[in-house]
Amino acid sequence: MAEAMVSNAAAPEGVRIYAIGDIHGRADLLDRLAQSVDGDLRNGAYDRVITVFLGDYVDRGLDSRGVIDRLARRDFPTPIVTLRGNHEDVMLRYLDNPALLDQLVAFGGLTTLASYGVDASREMTHGGAPAVLKAFLERFPDSHRRFLEETALSAEYGDYFFCHAGVRPHVPLAQQDPGDLMWIRYEFLGYRAPFEKVIVHGHTPHARVENLANRINLDTHAFKSGVLTAGVLEGRQRRFIDTGG
Template structure:
């Protein structure tokens, strides 16, 4: 089996398209029976094209079967969809660009009717397939010696007992832990200039929104290598 895992996209549909082509080319190399791509979450906010990222993933438009995990930004978006009072927090997380990508003019709607008007306009423009996609995202998945989630896990807690909020939001308690988690944790959430390829975890958040570098790890047996939109393979 060959597994691809992709870090935080944050509305960069252009980078997703580029990385998809690189993975399609990579699939022609090697012998394996099955390939799957795990998306680690944070598809929305900050970048210009959140709508198009969600649309592509909801349609499963990718060279392999895909598993889509939930990031903290999808968690916030779902909270906002259920509660218009969450607008300020949603915008603080970069949701303004998500609203614009769906054709919402937040300034005009605020002048017309405040936060409820922004919320109503968003609901009117959000396809049901997109909302269903968000609701159906998974919190974690595991294959062999690898455990995949958005943010990480809490040390000293068995993987099958992890809190979903930790797996979407945890940061320093996880990042600063040098020990074994039971499996190698493949995650994103905390941006870094380069992939962090450690014995106990692999961080794939290469800050695609700002850097233009969206990164995937390829896992096959005991091998692991990386593909990114900067055209570098390691």
């Protein structure tokens, strides 16, 4: 756990916010971080607590199904808000269009298909991309699709604005394009001036948390590094807990 740091930005009075970066199929790390959050809840006093998941629950890691299943059941030590990442964006569009299989695969989606019991190579041999999607839809629970469809693009608490990828500079937060909230990188990451609020995001992997004046990046490359990170925002303090390497 990183030591607390004081910022000018503040969470709402009496509210503790946990924000969790990109999971990418690592249900094992989600389990471990949930245990850490549960233990952390015993520290300090607060009136309300919430956890914001920043998106990218699927692909790359081996258990996307386990991640979605847990979050769809709201099985977490606190109430949760689940945001949509670019990987969920691709997955949702793929559910209605087998032609997007190549894009899904390019994003690490073969592991997602496999976690639902779909052998993409075998299905391609028998019937091409439509057969892969058919096999996937036969194994994809309605509750999982509803979970993806109900993910939000952003959330705001106090002086913090939460989204998956970031925001476009010089555009009011209330007018941000959905595509930017899920996909933007360089225009956002290179911007050093303040935004209307501190942006809490993931999407761009980094060796460690980027705890900056205008943004906080919580994507610590969990599927590869074994480090899934939660930022803890309370009053004007920021601190971080993670699963370790």
